[in-house]
């Protein structure tokens with residue numbers, strides 16, 4: 001029988017097969033890890049563990065560290081004011097020094113959110129295994145890599161051995177047929193997928209996004225989708241590599257070159273699910289039927305098309321009604337309210353989900369010649385310094401600042417409350433990030449997850465909107 005993409009990559013990395021355990025049950029397989037990404041939040045105890053055991057890092061050359069979660073996006077070269085944040089960053093700096101690991105600190109041209117820098121540098125490659133002590137490591141699956149988020153004790157294991165014991169997974173195909181309509185993005189697709197299968201729907205599975213709509217997506221769009229696989233509870237998300245993948249990678253600093261490039265591409269072409277492979281589960285999505293999505297609740301599965309209204313718990317069965325009531329209370333939303341009438345205080349364009357150059361270009365195309373509504377604060381935070389520099393070369397920073405938005409330095413920023421960029425209690429935010437949990441963007445803050453296009457249009461109108469809700473820019477000067 002044929003094998004799926006995920007199974008092929010897995011099989012190529014098994015250094016010791018698990019099989020039956022002596023006392024019953026099964027032992028996990030031991031997998032080789034090709035790339036280990038490290039950030040300041042989940043690594044300190046792992047390095048402490050190594051020190052206590054007198055161990056070194058087995059493959060410093062396959063380990064790369066960056067500073068992202070605690071980064072203040074204003075004045076990045078000043079000492080970090082918050083003590084916990086400063087300690088985490090200082091600790092990472094000491095650890096990489098002691099263990100000989102390459103770090104991209106604040107102020108470095110290559111610094112950025114951990115899931116931005118792997119792809120940018122060409123470190124994330126098809127058919128590799130990638131891990132990081134961070135749940136959104138699934139992002140790297142867009143290249144046909146098997147990429148897992150791991151816990152801190154696993155970080156220590158990988159640092160020490162460059163291997164990781166892993167339990168077998170199930171496979172789920174997400175078949176996205178047809179073509180996306182203009183203005184509908186991969187962010188809308190993934191919000192629709194999670195709304196359909198639920199935040200636990202992917203538990204135990206590696207998802208493979210397939211179909212015509214996926215083939216037409218850019219690498220950045222694929223990364224957005226794979227990034228949020230974890231929000232469906234999945235262990236990982238993948239897309240089979242193709243010409244789009246190879247074109248993205250060619251010439252990047254760590255991509256193979258010359259003859260090595262040719263042989264790598266030949267091997268990468270084999271990395272696709274065999275025609276006769278069978279997935280444990282298949283989910284169908286009709287791309288042509290989708291419109292921009294927005295979440296109304298407090299988990300990423302609580303999303304609906306922007307054109308709809310806030311759902312009514314009275315129309316649901318008991319379990320859903322209880323969860324919905326609780327979410328609506330936190331979000332301060334009335335059932336039946338058109339989502340387009342919901343006003344926001346803040347718009348956040350950023351995070352490892354949607355802060356790549358194409359996301360910034362898309363938002364800028366909406367904001368050019370327009371202005372952020374008086375009632376709204378908009379933060380534009382490139383996911384990496386490379387994206388920041390590229391955007392500045394293209395003049396996108398000017399488009400945003402002339403529209404009244406704030407242009408910041410790279411980091412996780414308002415995606416989560418670990419740095420100065422936070423919502424005040426009760427503030428409502430349209431955010432291009434991936435999580436809308438209670439307090440995620442600051443205590444008492446309320447989050448609506450949206451695409452960059454919806455974020456930009458919302459900033460202009462002040463209520464949840466898509467670009468088609470905006471009047472033509474020329475009218476503003478008439």
Ligand SMILES: CC(C)[C@H](C(=O)O)[C@@H](O)C(=O)O
Nearest residue numbers: 041042069133134135136416
């Ligand atoms: C801080 C880190 C462990 C966390 C994660 O694992 O995802 C963060 O990146 C997040 O997005 O919530």
Ligand code: SF4
Nearest residue numbers: 136351352412415416
């Ligand atoms: S941008 Fe957000 S989701 Fe991504 S790693 Fe940072 S905190 Fe996690």
